[in-house]
Amino acid sequence: MMDSPRVAYFCMEYGLDPRFHLYAGGLGILAGDHLKGAHDLGLPLVGIGIKWKQGYGRQLIAPDGQPMDGFRNYDYDAFLDDTGVEVTVQIKGADVRCKLWKTEAFRNAPLYLLDTDLPGNPEAWTTGRLYGGTGEDRVAQEIVLGVGGVRALRALGIEVDVYHFNEGHALLAAFELIREKREAGMSLYEAAQGTRQEVVFTTHTPVPQGNESHPIDRFFYLGADMGLTREQLEGIGGSPFNMTVGALRLSRMANGVAQLHGETANRMWAEVDDRADIRAITNGIHRPTWVDKAMLDAAADEEAELWAPHQANKRRLIDFIAERTGTRLDEGKLLIGFARRAVAYKRANLIFSDPERIGPLLESGRLQLVFSGKGHPLDDHGKELVAEIVGKARQYPNSVVFLPDYNMTIGALLTRGSDVWLNNPRRPKEASGTSGMKAAMNGVLNVSILDGWWPEACEDGVNGWQLGDAFTSDDVAEQDAHDREALYDVLLGKVVPTYYDAPEQWQAMMRASIQSTREAFSVERMLREYVEQLYRTPSAS
Numbered sequence: 001m002m003d004s005p006r007v008a009y010f011c012m013e014y015g016l017d018p019r020f021h022l023y024a025g026g027l028g029i030l031a032g033d034h035l036k037g038a039h040d041l042g043l044p045l046v047g048i049g050i051k052w053k054q055g056y057g058r059q060l061i062a063p064d065g066q067p068m069d070g071f072r073n074y075d076y077d078a079f080l081d082d083t084g085v086e087v088t089v090q091i092k093g094a095d096v097r098c099k100l101w102k103t104e105a106f107r108n109a110p111l112y113l114l115d116t117d118l119p120g121n122p123e124a125w126t127t128g129r130l131y132g133g134t135g136e137d138r139v140a141q142e143i144v145l146g147v148g149g150v151r152a153l154r155a156l157g158i159e160v161d162v163y164h165f166n167e168g169h170a171l172l173a174a175f176e177l178i179r180e181k182r183e184a185g186m187s188l189y190e191a192a193q194g195t196r197q198e199v200v201f202t203t204h205t206p207v208p209q210g211n212e213s214h215p216i217d218r219f220f221y222l223g224a225d226m227g228l229t230r231e232q233l234e235g236i237g238g239s240p241f242n243m244t245v246g247a248l249r250l251s252r253m254a255n256g257v258a259q260l261h262g263e264t265a266n267r268m269w270a271e272v273d274d275r276a277d278i279r280a281i282t283n284g285i286h287r288p289t290w291v292d293k294a295m296l297d298a299a300a301d302e303e304a305e306l307w308a309p310h311q312a313n314k315r316r317l318i319d320f321i322a323e324r325t326g327t328r329l330d331e332g333k334l335l336i337g338f339a340r341r342a343v344a345y346k347r348a349n350l351i352f353s354d355p356e357r358i359g360p361l362l363e364s365g366r367l368q369l370v371f372s373g374k375g376h377p378l379d380d381h382g383k384e385l386v387a388e389i390v391g392k393a394r395q396y397p398n399s400v401v402f403l404p405d406y407n408m409t410i411g412a413l414l415t416r417g418s419d420v421w422l423n424n425p426r427r428p429k430e431a432s433g434t435s436g437m438k439a440a441m442n443g444v445l446n447v448s449i450l451d452g453w454w455p456e457a458c459e460d461g462v463n464g465w466q467l468g469d470a471f472t473s474d475d476v477a478e479q480d481a482h483d484r485e486a487l488y489d490v491l492l493g494k495v496v497p498t499y500y501d502a503p504e505q506w507q508a509m510m511r512a513s514i515q516s517t518r519e520a521f522s523v524e525r526m527l528r529e530y531v532e533q534l535y536r537t538p539s540a541s
């Protein structure tokens with residue numbers, strides 16, 4: 001067992017298994033890998049989350065090419081144990097029961113899930129849909145996660161040294177810790193200082209609008225104030241109350257999820273006084289979940305061929321695409337994968353922006369593109385982006401594919417079976433990007449903007465390619481024009497010729513990609529850094 005303080009890890013979502021629909025995207029994937037890595041290392045860590053009855057919406061594509069969200073109730077009985085324990089939280093003045101489930105079914109550290117879906121329970125729908133509903137619903141969900149989560153730990157008799165909030169969603173756990181201490185007789189000041197010593201916080205999105213905030217009245221209306229006054233709440237999170245700011249003020253240490261993101265986050269929150277330091281701990285991935293063992297073994301043996309195991313992965317992807325979409329791609333032709341949340345700054349459509357240069361390659365089939373990605377159910381712009389890509393797939397039916405309903409299964413297939421993994425967000429908006437790590441360790445060459453984790457790994461032309469030169473502009477049109485040129489330069493000038501004309505060099509790059517990332521971006525490395533930099537108190541280390 002790795003020597004570490006006892007940790008309770010709080011997150012809204014967990015991506016542990018494709019059949020377990022408790023995640024929306026990267027945040028949940030990271031949390032799932034965190035729990036699996038903690039299990040493998042024997043860390044004393046438990047997860048706290050929510051049992052989402054309908055998960056996140058399933059994405060369907062209507063005949064007219066428009067995406068739609070589908071919802072159904074999931075049955076997780078096979079993975080869950082009933083702890084027989086319930087806790088109660090107060091939402092809008094009513095007592096709401098939260099049943100506690102437990103799972104270790106995915107070789108993960110124990111995960112406890114709160115569930116309000118009980119007969120006769122007020123606000124039973126609170127744990128209905130992940131990120132569903134209004135701002136009020138969100139605060140109700142955060143009461144369940146944060147307040148319910150701390151009460152669950154008490155009811156289960158689990159002792160905790162460190163509360164780790166993965167994102168600001170869990171902040172109300174700190175309010176509950178403060179309330180407990182005041183109830184035990186401490187002053188507010190002592191209670192807040194004591195709580196701060198127990199809490200660590202991981203911040204994610206470097207996009208300001210992505211950081212949730214609420215009018216302070218909403219906290220009183222829902223009962224999320226936990227006995228704090230308006231002035232006290234304002235002092236913690238400002239007004240409107242920003243969950244990230246609150247978490248930075250109620251934690252002893254915080255981190256961003258890549259080295260560049262750590263810098264961006266420090267700049268972004270420079271104006272917030274009396275807050276935790278933000279360090280950088282680059283994400284990592286759980287290799288057994290995401291990486292093909294045959295590729296890892298082949299890369300470790302200098303004599304071994306990488307091409308055969310890669311082509312086997314590529315065929316699995318091509319078969320899956322044929323089954324899902326009816327389009328059979330050519331395994332002898334270059335295949336580029338792109339899967340991201342459908343949001344404007346990730347620019348899924350950048351590659352199409354000069355049809356004269358890209359069109360001929362798509363028409364001849366020398367270049368094949370596979371896309372996947374969902375928007376937020378309430379984001380119409382994200383839906384337009386998806387419809388645009390579906391339109392491109394119809395325009396180039398033999399070489400462009402859109403796979404609906406991006407999920408862990410599709411993520412694993414794409415990051416094993418593509419030849420190239422493309423990432424071209426507007427810099428510096430990508431926090432980390434773990435899909436690129438999955439690709440790199442599978443010998444799928446990254447072509448990426450120097451954003452997120454990639455500046456730490458990229459040796460241009462050796463283990464993948466950098467896209468552009470870290471150019472950044474506040475003028476969106478200028479940035480896009482610059483990055484479009486850079487994308488075509490690297491794609492047409494380097495990637496396509498290397499693939500078709502220098503297969504030995506391509507294979508050497510695949511090997512370099514795997515060797516240079518397999519340890520450095522593993523979840524074990526990440527967890528050691530969490531233990532050393534976040535979980536251990538400064539005096540203890």
Ligand SMILES: *Cc1c(COP(=O)(O)O)cnc(C)c1O
Binds near residue numbers: 024029432434
């Ligand atoms: C790996 C993965 C992610 C995270 O990918 P990013 O690189 O952060 O975009 C999101 N969703 C799924 C289904 C994944 O498998």
